[in-house]
Amino acid sequence: MASDRIFGLVMALLALAYIASAVQIQTSFLSDPVGPKAFPILIGVVAAISSIFMVLRPDEDPEWPAMKTLGALAVSVLVLVAYAYALKPLGFLLPTALAAGVLSYQISPRPKAAVLSGAGLSAGLFVIFKYALGLGLVALPAALAG
Template identity: 70%
Template sequence: MVSDRIFGAVVTLVALAYVASATQIQTSFLADPVGPRTFPILVGSVAAFCGILVAFKPDPDPTWPVLRTMGALVLAVVVLVGYAYALKPLGFLIPTAITAAILSYQINPNPKRAVLAGVGLSVGLFFIFKFALGLGLVALPAALHG
């Protein structure tokens, strides 16, 4: 109940903000009868309407995970974001091993296995990508290449 009410309200607000920013789209002199604004405004309005519907007619709540699991999920997102930033400057091997190990530990908390999974996946995938598929991956941090 509560989840859907919040979800509906968020959708409505975002949709209205979307409509508001769609009205600010610049048109050019080459405009067609519909123009670049109409469709986004249409889409936003439908979404806002449906958001209100959901807020007033909510489904039963899903079972949200307990606080600790939520923490694990947030940590996973943070790790993945860090991985996204690290992939280019630090090369493939090191960030991949660390990220894979952390994810593996979160699915099954066994440190030894997690480290094995991390290192194994990092090295194994590197060889597959680099030599079997011919992708241009950089193995190590750029600084080490000189």
């Protein structure tokens, strides 16, 4: 019950914000009868109505994971974000081995297997991408490769 109400409320507020920013879209004087504002506003209105429905008539709550699992999920998201930033400056091999290892550990908590699958995936995927598919990947950070 509560989950749907909270999500509906958040989405309703987002829809209102969306409508508000749609109203402020610049129009050029060369515009067609509909213009660039009408359709986004329409979408915002339908979204707001459906969100309010969710608040008023919520479904049963899903089974949310325990705090520990939520923590694991948060760690994974952070690792992925860090990976996104690291991919360009640090090359493919090191960040991939780390990120894949951490994800592997989160799915099945065996440290040795996780290290192995991280290293294996990093090396294996690099070979496939670079040599079999010919994608231009950089292996190591520019500083190390000299």
